[in-house]
Amino acid sequence: MSKGKLRLTLILLSFLFFLNTMANTAELPYLAINKEEIEQGRLLIIKTEKNKIDKIRFNRTEYKIFQEEGTGLSICLIPISYWLSPGTYTLELSGDGFIISKEIKVLAGNFQESFITVDSTQEEIVRPQNKETIKRKDRENQMIREARQESPAEKIWQGNFLWPVEGKISSPFGATRYVNGILNNRHSGIDIAAPRGTPVKAAADGIVKLAASLLSTGNTIIIDHGWYVTSSYSHLDSINVKVGDVVKKGDIIGTVGSTGVSTGPHLHWAVTVHGVFVNPEEFFYIEL
Numbered sequence: 001m002s003k004g005k006l007r008l009t010l011i012l013l014s015f016l017f018f019l020n021t022m023a024n025t026a027e028l029p030y031l032a033i034n035k036e037e038i039e040q041g042r043l044l045i046i047k048t049e050k051n052k053i054d055k056i057r058f059n060r061t062e063y064k065i066f067q068e069e070g071t072g073l074s075i076c077l078i079p080i081s082y083w084l085s086p087g088t089y090t091l092e093l094s095g096d097g098f099i100i101s102k103e104i105k106v107l108a109g110n111f112q113e114s115f116i117t118v119d120s121t122q123e124e125i126v127r128p129q130n131k132e133t134i135k136r137k138d139r140e141n142q143m144i145r146e147a148r149q150e151s152p153a154e155k156i157w158q159g160n161f162l163w164p165v166e167g168k169i170s171s172p173f174g175a176t177r178y179v180n181g182i183l184n185n186r187h188s189g190i191d192i193a194a195p196r197g198t199p200v201k202a203a204a205d206g207i208v209k210l211a212a213s214l215l216s217t218g219n220t221i222i223i224d225h226g227w228y229v230t231s232s233y234s235h236l237d238s239i240n241v242k243v244g245d246v247v248k249k250g251d252i253i254g255t256v257g258s259t260g261v262s263t264g265p266h267l268h269w270a271v272t273v274h275g276v277f278v279n280p281e282e283f284f285y286i287e288l
């Protein structure tokens, strides 16, 4: 090695050593994680000092960081999908001169199995063979994705969510669903059985992002609550709102029905965070 190269190497090494020392001595920000062991379908909530953490990654995906009003805290919501295999995953938080790494253990959700029987017309919607049906489903899935893609960086809702309808839970969240004996999907929301025409309330304040009649979910409403949290209301008999409407918690947005693939009047109620379904009940208990 030439003298010049050796000098350059030494300078580089001391610089790296300096960086490493910085990383070790940087003051770490306040950090609160709601759970370090969490079930599939639940929500990981991270709170930290405002503007101290630039990047939050979980399982190699980066998540947006929002600012809480009046608390001096930043917040990050990470949905744990019911498809994410149980195991240990890395949560990485980085800021100016530091990286914090935490192991988060994902536990199996205690999901039920459910079996539904539908007629051949409805089976064609669930597992389409016909080209036209496939096309229409693709188009509608795209509409649904778009409704959840963008969201205000502000939290629109206040306090806890409310049950949109009172009634018996006829199918819980996450249930493995067999349609006509064939494994179809997981149940993305909670089914609440109620008579046709029962008023359906908005679970929380928000903006209507979708109000349409769709093949699978029938008359459907999606409300954006800000912070990439949405709630959806499916199989409605009637829809009382339109895209762009601002709704308040408790407003009547439609009525219970049995439109789309449905075996009787009920509300299919689902909540997504960053487009991933989580157990809607999370939003009854957590104060955000």
Ligand SMILES: [Zn+2]
Pocket: 171, 187, 189, 190, 191, 267, 268, 269
């Ligand atoms: Zn359902």
